[in-house]
Amino acid sequence: MIQRVTVPALFPPPAYSHASVVEAGTKLAFLAGAVPLDERGEIVGPGDPVRQAERVIANLRAQLQAVGSDLAHVLTTEVYVVSTEPATLSAVWEVVENSGLSEGPHSSTLLGVACLGYTGQLVEITATAVVPDDREDAGSTGDARDGGDGGDGGDTRNAGGAADAGVRR
DSSP states (O other), rough: OOEEEEEETTTSSSSSSSSEEEEEEEEEEEEEEEOOOOOTBBSSSSTTTHHHHHHHHHHHHHHHHHTTGGGGGGGEEEEEEESSHHHHHOOOOOOHHHHTGGOOOOOOEEEESOOSSSSTEEEEEEEEEEEOOOOOOEEEEEEEESSSOOOOOOOOTTTTTTTTTTTTO
């Protein structure tokens, strides 16, 4: 089972959790960065970070499916965007939110970087996910509101969608 934790003493994140916890013995998948390449190895959406993010999410789904997992079982991601502009990072994060990836909500870090591995590449997402066993269905994730003791530390999401240092994440 996945326990999603939002720490009551910290500012509530808009679409991710502060931490994810899994029990020992849980099968995990550590995914290489999903990149915006098509089946021929060509960049999808040259110069367009939103289009690239959409392809990255599609490729991430394929990676997860190949190991028997899905977006609902993602524990943590790192989202890399070639940009120094908060608006560009926010546009990519909107794709992540709309994909269903942040419904967990999973733990995530959004980073603006100078460059990525492929010429013209603007977006990459790495992920760690639980691989559910045959007894667990794709939607059986739990959440913790305050670190797991059953208390009332607050919701795991910020309903107001507050900004974090000027960047919606």
